[in-house]
Amino acid sequence: xxxxxxxxxxxxxxxxxxxxxxxxxxxxxxxxxxxxxxxxxxxxxxxxxxxxxxxxxxxxxxxxxxxxxxxxxxxxxxxxxxxxxxxxxxxxxxxxxxxxxxxxxxxxxxxxxxxxxxxxxxxxxxxxxxxxxxxxxxxxxxxxxxxxxxxxxxxxxxxxxxxxxxxxxxxxxxxxxxxxxxxxxxxxxxxxxxxxxxxxxxxxxxxxxxxxxxxxxxxxxxxxxxxxxxxxxxxxxxxxxxxxxxxxxxxxxxxxxxxxxxxxxxxxxxxxxxxxxxxxxxxxxxxxxxxxxxxxxxxxxxxxxxxxxxxxxxxxxxxxxxxxxxxxxxxxx
Amino acid sequence: xxxxxxxxxxxxxxxxxxxxxxxxxxxxxxxxxxxxxxxxxxxxxxxxxxxxxxxxxxxxxxxxxxxxxxxxxxxxxxxxxxxxxxxxxxxxxxxxxxxxxxxxxxxxxxxxxxxxxxxxxxxxxxxxxxxxxxxxxxxxxxxxxxxxxxxxxxxxxxxxxxxxxxxxxxxxxxxxxxxxxxxxxxxxxxxxxxxxxxxxxxxxxxxxxxxxxxxxxxxxxxxxxxxxxxxxxxxxxxxxxxxxxxxxxxxxxxxxxxxxxxxxxxxxxxxxxxxxxxxxxxxxxxxxxxxxxxxxxxxxxxxxxxxxxxxxxxxxxxxxxxxxxxxxxxxxxxxxxxxxxxxxxxxxxxxxxxxxxxxxxxxxxxxxxxxxxxxxxxxxxxxxxxxxxxxxxxxxxxxxxxxxxxxxxxxxxxxxxxxxxxxxxxxxxxxxxxxxxxxxxxxxxxxxxxxxxxxxxxxxxxxxxxxxxxxxxxxxxxxxxxxxxxxxxxxxxxxxxxxxxxxxxxxxxxxxxxx
Numbered sequence: 036x037x038x039x040x041x042x043x044x045x046x047x048x049x050x051x052x053x054x055x056x057x058x059x060x061x062x063x064x065x066x067x068x069x070x071x072x073x074x075x076x077x078x079x080x081x082x083x084x085x086x087x088x089x090x091x092x093x094x095x096x097x098x099x100x101x102x103x104x105x106x107x108x109x110x111x112x113x114x115x116x117x118x119x120x121x122x123x124x125x126x127x128x129x130x131x132x133x134x135x136x137x138x139x140x141x142x143x144x145x146x147x148x149x150x151x152x153x154x155x156x157x158x159x160x161x162x163x164x165x166x167x168x169x170x171x172x173x174x175x176x177x178x179x180x181x182x183x184x185x186x187x188x189x190x191x192x193x194x195x196x197x198x199x200x201x202x203x204x205x206x207x208x209x210x211x212x213x214x215x216x217x218x219x220x221x222x223x224x225x226x227x228x229x230x231x232x233x234x235x236x237x238x239x240x241x242x243x244x245x246x247x248x249x250x251x252x253x254x255x256x257x258x259x260x261x262x263x264x265x266x267x268x269x270x271x272x273x274x275x276x277x278x279x280x281x282x283x284x285x286x287x288x289x290x291x292x293x294x295x296x297x298x299x300x301x302x303x304x305x306x307x308x309x310x311x312x313x314x315x316x317x318x319x320x321x322x323x324x325x326x327x328x329x330x331x332x333x334x335x336x337x338x339x340x341x342x343x344x345x346x347x348x349x350x351x352x353x354x355x356x357x358x359x360x361x362x363x364x365x366x367x368x
Numbered sequence: 369x370x371x372x373x374x375x376x377x378x379x380x381x382x383x384x385x386x387x388x389x390x391x392x393x394x395x396x397x398x399x400x401x402x403x404x405x406x407x408x409x410x411x412x413x414x415x416x417x418x419x420x421x422x423x424x425x426x427x428x429x430x431x432x433x434x435x436x437x438x439x440x441x442x443x444x445x446x447x448x449x450x451x452x453x454x455x456x457x458x459x460x461x462x463x464x465x466x467x468x469x470x471x472x473x474x475x476x477x478x479x480x481x482x483x484x485x486x487x488x489x490x491x492x493x494x495x496x497x498x499x500x501x502x503x504x505x506x507x508x509x510x511x512x513x514x515x516x517x518x519x520x521x522x523x524x525x526x527x528x529x530x531x532x533x534x535x536x537x538x539x540x541x542x543x544x545x546x547x548x549x550x551x552x553x554x555x556x557x558x559x560x561x562x563x564x565x566x567x568x569x570x571x572x573x574x575x576x577x578x579x580x581x582x583x584x585x586x587x588x589x590x591x592x593x594x595x596x597x598x599x600x601x602x603x604x605x606x607x608x609x610x611x612x613x614x615x616x617x618x619x620x621x622x623x624x625x626x627x628x629x630x631x632x633x634x635x636x637x638x639x640x641x642x643x644x645x646x647x648x649x650x651x652x653x654x655x656x657x658x659x660x661x662x663x664x665x666x667x668x669x670x671x672x673x674x675x676x677x678x679x680x681x682x683x684x685x686x687x688x689x690x691x692x693x694x695x696x697x698x699x700x701x702x703x704x705x706x707x708x709x710x711x712x713x714x715x716x717x718x719x720x721x722x723x724x725x726x727x728x729x730x731x732x733x734x735x736x737x738x739x740x741x742x743x744x745x746x747x748x749x750x751x752x753x754x755x756x757x758x759x760x761x762x763x764x765x766x767x768x769x770x771x772x773x774x775x776x777x778x779x780x781x782x783x784x785x786x787x788x789x790x791x792x793x794x795x796x797x798x799x800x801x802x803x804x805x806x807x808x809x810x811x812x813x814x815x816x817x818x819x820x821x822x823x824x825x826x827x828x829x830x831x832x833x834x835x836x837x838x839x840x841x842x843x844x845x846x847x848x849x850x851x852x853x854x855x856x857x858x859x860x861x862x863x864x865x866x867x868x869x870x871x872x873x874x875x876x877x878x879x880x881x882x883x
Contacts, residue, residue, distance in 0.1 A: 125545055127478070127479070128476075128477065128478040128523060128525070128545055129476060129477070129478075129520070129521075129523045129545065129546075130475060130476040130477075130498075130520045130521055131474075131475055131476035132475070132476070133476070133521075157774075159774075161774050161776060162585075162774075168585065170546075170776055171546075171547060171585070171589050173519075173521070173522070176521045176522055176523075176546065177521045215546065217776075217777075218546070218547075218776040218777030219545050219546075219777055220545065220777065220778050220781075222777065224769075224770065225769040225770065225777075225778065225779070225780070225781070226769060227767055227769065228728040228729070228767070228768065228769070228771060229728065229729060230728075230729040230730055230767075231729075232729040268730075268783075271730060271765065272765065272783060272784040275732065275763075275765065275784065275786075276763075276764075276784040276785055276786050278786070279784045279785060279786065310830075311808045311830075312807075312808050312809065312827055312830035312832055312846070313807075313808070313827065313830075313832075313834065313843035313846070314832075314843065314846050346786060349732070349734070349763045349786060350705065350707075350734075352732065354723065354727070354730070354731050354732055357730065357732060357765075358729055358730075
């Protein structure tokens, strides 16, 4: 039965139009949350609009008697406030109809999973010696809101659980899909650990000595209080890769690569580099004008990368020295 | 080209695939021939006249998800067939005018790219993001049949180009989100029916390689995707497959061992799908360094002895030359500087340095995740004896995010980084870099070498399609193509004119020598 049929059925059953001022929530509470179950039961799990339509249809089949106007109001309310939103974790991959997850349903499933499933499948559903890793399970990966999970648990599970209600199955379905999403790239579980493992004194020695950092930087100048301004992993990334695009998101414009070109005549031109390939080089001169010179065997082009000293570090710096420098810079509060 | 000629050509190809040389008036398979060389014997365009190469036409694709075009076009009968996720086009190779455009109504999957189609007689084969192998009429672009080749619910998808060999269409699968097993399949060219499937990782007790995993469950879902079209030696009837990285990808505490047959070059019998030998390019990989770079077949001399060889410039920065009848390594070397290994073992396989596995507090590793090479196709020129690869000297810091005992998914990543991109021209017999040409821009591009002493490719983010002298690496010609070259270039002659065709973003560009 589709939404249109619901409306027809509801119209036949119509008793009275709702008061004009009654809110969507009030209508839903009155129609769906007073006789058979309370309102909180209705909104246990978020659903897509087609799922809410099917649910309302089901309830009418069980004797609910909303008017057609009430059906529309209830559907609009539930589908806007208690809906499901596509996951942002690797949302663009996998089947287009992959289940969405209601965090509230996941939360409600935790005690159920803990009491009925966790001892064999582990708290993260990744299995123990007594039970399978459910994140790898075809039953879980093919499930759509209980479609395969329910029948499996009722009959095919090593310890069948026919007593589970459809609501419990639905909650478990949300919980298990959340555990699948935990493993995908971009999962909120994937965050950096502690990178502050080095020796600050050794880092200071490297900074002043072998690293050659002090030639351009000063702990009391440009690096003053850097330990307060940046977290350790940002310090680590910035000092190794200062010219990486991500590292360049900062308030002050980054230093530019400059270029000096010697023409066959001996004339030299220079400016900040705009574009270069094997055939042409473009730069902005002191006046702000852009010039392009065609490259050739008799045209000498020398680039000056302001980050060259950082690039030179990459083949020779050890991981220990990296961690020591991070510890040193992080100590500059 | 008439239909009869196409049929004759197909038969001739079936019989003569043993002498892999591109037909001069066609580019009939992903790599031009089944050897993977991407070498053309054509010389009308050469190092002396390439400066006169000019634009013939351009064709801009349209449609959701249609760009960038990463496919290598197939050209048979004067028609170019190429693809992107959910799209296939037939375009007149002389005029660049569209003949048909097939659009697949997909059910999801990953739209990162599609490497191209396969063509046999009047059928065009394409893999779709939602795990189908689809046969399309080459004449009118209508679907003939479809076969499901992977499970979308396990986050598999299809991006590889089907490879047509005698009696089989070989298809690979992609995916690295949900832990799943990689495999390739042979399908019946007429019906698409499954003939055999070979898994990259053990599936049951007793399977070879299981001893390199801690448990059957870890092995069974251990990855090893087959992203890259295979190469094939019709004399030995062996398919040369390259396999992807293991899973979990970065965090690896629950998969001690070499994790066979991930990150391997594998020889598989084409008729029964049985493995003949393997060579592991990245034992126990922890850096997403799939070894799915093309394994190129070379017939040449090594240390004075003529041999049947297979070579790969792998994502991890190592070059391997193997005897392709036995899998024994003859050369193992670095084609760019790397810092992650402790030399090579007695089999010629790299020995990973445990300190350069990803670490909670970070490990500076070269190369980065994108690798020292990636999917853009390499090339081998028998004229110069050089193996050309689009390469990068790169660094990034690798972190473990899930330091627990049972990580899943990636469980870590690399961040930041610095990279310098280049073409490396490697002496196949020694593994030594003969010349290196560094790009000003960044990024990888596919390569094409020709008997005209030319190497065609893109110069990364500088947005040029360029020709280099194949012997010296000297830049000879360029054409601005608006965005980075996004596929591997091809060449063929029609009406006595030699064309070079390349894709850059949403546009196919055709260049011709009007002499």
